[in-house]
Amino acid sequence: MAGNDPKxxxxxxxxxxxTDHLPPLxxxxxxxxxxxxxxxxxxxxxxxxxxxxxxxSKIENxxxxxxxxxxxxxxxxxxxxxxxxxxxxxxxxVNGRMAVTKSGEGEEQLTTTYEHELLAESLSRKRMxxxxxxxxxxxxxxxxxxxxxxxxxxxxxxxxxxxxxxxxYEPVEMRRGDSAYYDAAMGHNVVSVSQDDATIxxxxxxx
Numbered sequence: 001m002a003g004n005d006p007k008x009x010x011x012x013x014x015x016x017x018x019t020d021h022l023p024p025l026x027x028x029x030x031x032x033x034x035x036x037x038x039x040x041x042x043x044x045x046x047x048x049x050x051x052x053x054x055x056x057s058k059i060e061n062x063x064x065x066x067x068x069x070x071x072x073x074x075x076x077x078x079x080x081x082x083x084x085x086x087x088x089x090x091x092x093x094v095n096g097r098m099a100v101t102k103s104g105e106g107e108e109q110l111t112t113t114y115e116h117e118l119l120a121e122s123l124s125r126k127r128m129x130x131x132x133x134x135x136x137x138x139x140x141x142x143x144x145x146x147x148x149x150x151x152x153x154x155x156x157x158x159x160x161x162x163x164x165x166x167x168x169y170e171p172v173e174m175r176r177g178d179s180a181y182y183d184a185a186m187g188h189n190v191v192s193v194s195q196d197d198a199t200i201x202x203x204x205x206x207x
Contacts (some may be wrong), residue, residue, distance in 0.1 A: 025086055025087075025088055026062070027059070027062075027066075027085065027086065028059055028060045028061055028062040029060075030085060030086070030088070031056075031059055031060050031074060031085065032060045033089065034078050034080070034085075035060075035078070038078070042056055042057055042060075045077065045078075048077035048078070049073045049074045049076065049077030049078070050073050050077065051070060051073055051074070051077075055070070056074075059074075071085060097123055099119075099120040099121070099122045099123045101119045101120055101121070104117075106118050106119045106121065106131070106132065107121045109131075112136070112137075112142070113135075113136055113137035113142050113143060114133050114134065114135060114136060114137070115133065115134040115136060116131050116132070116133050117131060117132040117133070118130075118131045119131055119132065126206060127205065127206050128203050128204065128205055128206060129202075129203065129204040129205075129206055130201070130202070130203045131201075131202050131203075131204075132158070132199065132200070132201055132202075133199065133200050133201075133202055134197045134198075134199050135160075135162055135190055135191065135192040135197055135198045135199070135200060136192070136197055137189070137190070137191045137192065138191055138192060138193075139191060140165050140189045140191060142191075143189045145187075146167055146187025146188065146189065147187065147188055147189055148167075148184065148185055148186065148187050148188070149184050149185070149204075150184065150185060151184045151185075151204050151205040151206060152181065152182070152183055152184055152204075152205045153181070153182055153183075153184040153188075153202065153203070153204045153205070154179065154180070154181045154202070154203040154204075155174075155179060155180045155181075155182075155190070155200055155201070155202055156177075156178075156179040156200060156201040156202075157174050157175060157176050157177065157178045157179070157198065157199075157200050158176065158198075158199040158200055158201055159176055159196075159198060159199045160175075160176070160192060160194035160196055160197065160198030160199065161173060161174065161175045161176075161192070161193045161194040161198055162174050162175075162190050162191065162192055162193060162194075162198045162200065163190070163191050163193050164180055164188065164189075164190055165188060165189045165190070165191070166182060166186055166187065166188045167186045167187035167188065168186060173193060184204060184205075
């Protein structure tokens with residue numbers, strides 16, 4: 001992704017959605033849920049976490065607020081990170097979202113270095129931003145510096161040949177069928193090295 005503002009496409013992808021309002025998380029219920037997922041008794045879970053059974057029982061029943069040290073022990077015992085204790089389990093809801101973009105019907109976003117065709121534009125609040133790009137740039141100097149933005153990125157070469165420049169790795173020449181997955185916060189630029197402009201499929205994470 002590039003242009004005067006490399007984050008423009010991410011803003012476009014996030015536009016049009018409201019703000020989710022999530023109910024407060026019941027920590028005790030969440031700990032009980034995690035324990036039962038592992039088919040552990042209170043005694044087994046307490047032993048794994050290095051806590052007294054009575055302490056774990058009180059946490060699960062909302063009768064005490066655990067200290068941060070207790071939270072760390074719980075997380076280690078359950079084999080998760082502390083933030084995951086406060087993250088509700090994803091619901092299995094199927095919302096049936098789908099978008100079809102016929103060839104050449106995506107929304108165009110032109111820059112001096114790339115010609116982007118945004119895909120699945122009818123869907124708001126996507127977790128991924130897919131787009132097809134014609135790479136016009138021939139030299140990394142055309143970008144005026146590294147392109148970088150939040151998220152992770154997947155690149156797949158559709159036609160022609162490109163050279164992928166990244167901040168921490170040697171340049172890599174890639175041809176049709178080659179792909180790369182990388183941290184988009186790492187500086188990166190893509191240029192065409194084939195006679196005709198190369199085309200690539202890019203998918204950027206938005207979550």
